[in-house]
Amino acid sequence: MATSRAPLRFADAVSATVSESAKSGFFFDFDGTIAPILRDPAAVFPVPGAVERLRVLAGLVSRVAIVSARPAAFLSDRFAAVPQVRLYGLYGMQTVVDGQVRTDAEARPWAPLMRDLAADALRDLPGEVLVEDKALLVALHYRTAPALRGAVERWASTKAAELGLREQYGRMVVELRPPVEHDKGTVVEREAETLTRAWYFGDDLSDGRAFDVLRDRELRDPAFLGVRVAVANGETGDELARRADFTVSAPEDTPDLLDHVIGAFPGRSARSYPG
Ligand SMILES: O=P(O)(O)OC[C@H]1O[C@H](O[C@H]2O[C@H](CO)[C@@H](O)[C@H](O)[C@H]2O)[C@H](O)[C@@H](O)[C@@H]1O
Numbered sequence: 001m002a003t004s005r006a007p008l009r010f011a012d013a014v015s016a017t018v019s020e021s022a023k024s025g026f027f028f029d030f031d032g033t034i035a036p037i038l039r040d041p042a043a044v045f046p047v048p049g050a051v052e053r054l055r056v057l058a059g060l061v062s063r064v065a066i067v068s069a070r071p072a073a074f075l076s077d078r079f080a081a082v083p084q085v086r087l088y089g090l091y092g093m094q095t096v097v098d099g100q101v102r103t104d105a106e107a108r109p110w111a112p113l114m115r116d117l118a119a120d121a122l123r124d125l126p127g128e129v130l131v132e133d134k135a136l137l138v139a140l141h142y143r144t145a146p147a148l149r150g151a152v153e154r155w156a157s158t159k160a161a162e163l164g165l166r167e168q169y170g171r172m173v174v175e176l177r178p179p180v181e182h183d184k185g186t187v188v189e190r191e192a193e194t195l196t197r198a199w200y201f202g203d204d205l206s207d208g209r210a211f212d213v214l215r216d217r218e219l220r221d222p223a224f225l226g227v228r229v230a231v232a233n234g235e236t237g238d239e240l241a242r243r244a245d246f247t248v249s250a251p252e253d254t255p256d257l258l259d260h261v262i263g264a265f266p267g268r269s270a271r272s273y274p275g
Pocket residue numbers: 029030031032036037038039040041044067068069070132139141143170171172173175204206
């Protein structure tokens with residue numbers, strides 16, 4: 001994978017951000033990045049300290065956003081305490097404006113088909129597969145039955161071809177989604193348009209698109225700095241970690257890394273970070 005520049009030192013990334021804080025943004029994936037991976041997706045909340053760090057960051061830089069495959073209503077619930085943090089759900093098909101979920105007009109007509117698809121999955125797939133019906137997206141989880149991975153992937157591929165849907169692979173999950181032009185990369189590209197510094201934190205395959213966008217922007221615009229942070233994991237983490245500027249070992253470590261960024265701002269107590 002082409003990189004746009006020499007390896008970045010953490011201290012340099014931070015000082016470049018502090019010196020252009022009004023044009024800096026921080027973007028976070030949710031699951032596996034600032035939230036733990038559990039067997040039950042409905043039971044997941046941000047790791048301790050994450051929401052507080054986002055609140056502080058939002059007061060220091062121009063933009064803080066969550067960019068997730070979760071529905072925006074789920075994100076709204078988990079981040080209710082920080083309305084200043086922008087929320088993008090379902091890979092950018094949904095956002096939250098003034099507390100209300102807005103769904104992309106191009107995606108909305110797919111709702112009936114996706115509802116039927118969730119019903120088909122419940123009927124066709126073994127009961128150990130968790131079918132997460134996200135209204136415009138259907139996630140097929142095999143975390144509790146890894147041996148079913150092949151059956152789930154075959155079923156998903158057949159349906160995708162039959163219905164003209166897109167497949168997205170992730171951590172013990174295959175998702176089917178409408179063929180609309182939204183992904184984590186398109187969200188970050190748009191959000192970072194007016195920024196000169198953008199950090200993206202992710203752990204999974206879909207986060208690679210956001211990494212791509214930051215690299216492409218750096219290639220086009222030498223004044224732009226994109227900082228890619230991977231959260232390591234033994235499932236899909238290697239692919240992203242290879243392309244990252246920095247890696248943390250678990251979602252629980254993300255708040256600590258953010259403390260090192262926050263501590264570099266004037267008036268905050270400075271802490272050094274290795275690397
Ligand atoms: O874009 P993200 O915020 O990272 O969402 C990606 C998927 O996350 C969730 O699934 C993953 O986390 C679950 C809870 O820890 C875990 O059980 C599952 O195995 C993981 O794939 C979520 O349930 C999916 O809808 C998201 O697409």
